[in-house]
Amino acid sequence: MNPTATNDEHINLKFEHAQKSASEHQVIQLNAHDSEVFLTALAEPVKFNQTLLEAFELHSQRVTSLVYFDVQ
DSSP states (O other): TTTTHHHHHHHHHHHHHHHHHHTTOOOOOHHHHHHHHHHHHHHHHHOOOOOHHHHHHHHHHOOOOOOOOOOO
């Protein structure tokens, strides 16, 4: 980093570095076997176990409203 850069320039450089790092890690590389396992798992319907179903029921009984915040 440039020691004479302004604070905004430092922030912009850090942000650009973070974006580059995030985009580089968004790609998953799998071998043929792992690809098959992954795609099969995506294609199968989700099966919730009894504990999770009970948790959903308890949640619907306890939570009467949800507030969502749009953070930008």
